[in-house]
Amino acid sequence: MYRILMVEDDEAEADSLRHSLERYARENKLEFQITWTRTALDISTDSTKYDLIFMDIGLPGINGMEAATLIRTYDPETPIIFVTNLAQYAVRGYEVDALDFVLKPVSYYNFKMRMDKAMRVIKRSAGKSIVVSAHDGLRVILTSELVAVEISNHSLVYHLAGDEDPIVVRGSLSKVEDELVDAPFVRIxxxxxxxxxxVRTVKGSEVHTTTGDVYYFSRSKRHAAIDKIAKYLGGSI
Structure with a gap:
């Protein structure tokens, strides 16, 4: 499932964009969880990690360009597509590393081309992997499926979402940290x-994950790790 955020103050425009997304999902056998908000102010209180954001530029209060600039302070990766009436404003989107822009009124043909591009970027990002040498041979691990890496008695333990048995190999956690520098990992x-x-919740020294597992902060790492997690999730913990 891909989580998509639409930031659009006009209900009719939001409905049009939603219908285009639903049509694209049907045609490409994809599943979208679509969230709609009318103002950029709501983004600051939303801790959801989205795969794609459609951002209207002409928003009341904080406009779309200002909102995108704020998002980029804690999230340099999530693709942003601007939706606007005026093409000249969309050009400024490259200042915040926007993926593309769609002109209103949104036509499905124009929208489909932008979505094809966005899905290539999303899937490429999700497809990043590392290779480890396990006892039964080389294993390719998608970073999107890797929940945590722990070290115990000089052995690395790779915990994967959906797998009961972790992968255990010899190695250095610092070396793995270097390999995962471009992925959303934090040393807790x-x-x-x-x-x-x-991450689902943080309770004291505990980090509860969406897989039902619990990991623990060390006292020296807790403050910096919580700050990084909060920035990544876009909210407060």
């Missing part, structure tokens, strides 16, 4: 790297 202790995309 000297012995654990955690994928922030799987």
């Amino acid at each position: 202790s000297n012995s654990c790297l955690l994928n922030m995309a799987y």
Whole structure:
């Protein structure tokens, strides 16, 4: 499932965009979870990690360009597509590394081309992987499926979403941290790297994940790790 956020103050325009998204999902056998908000102010209180954001530029209060600039302070990766009446404003989108822009009124042909591009970017990002040498041979691990990496008695333990048995190999956690530098991982202790995309809640020294597991902050890493997780999720913890 792909999570998509629409930031659009006009209900008719939002309905048009939603119908285009639903049609695209049907045609491409995809599943979209679509969230609509009328103002950019709502983004600051939304802790959801979205796969794609459609941003109207002419929003009341904080406009779309200002909102995108704010988003980029804590999220440099999520693709943003601007939706606007005036093409000249969309050109400024490259200042915030916007993926593309769609002109209103949104035509499905124009929309489909932008979505094809967006889905290529999303899937390429989700397809990043690392290779580990396990006892039964080389294993390719998608970083999007890797929940955490722990070290115990000089062995690395890779915890994967949906797998009961972790992968255990010899290695260095610092080396793995270097390999995962472009993925959303945070060091929560000297012995654990955690994928922030799987964080559900933080309670004291505990981090509860969407997989039902619990990991623990060390006292020295907790403050910096919580700050990084909060910025990644776009809210407060």
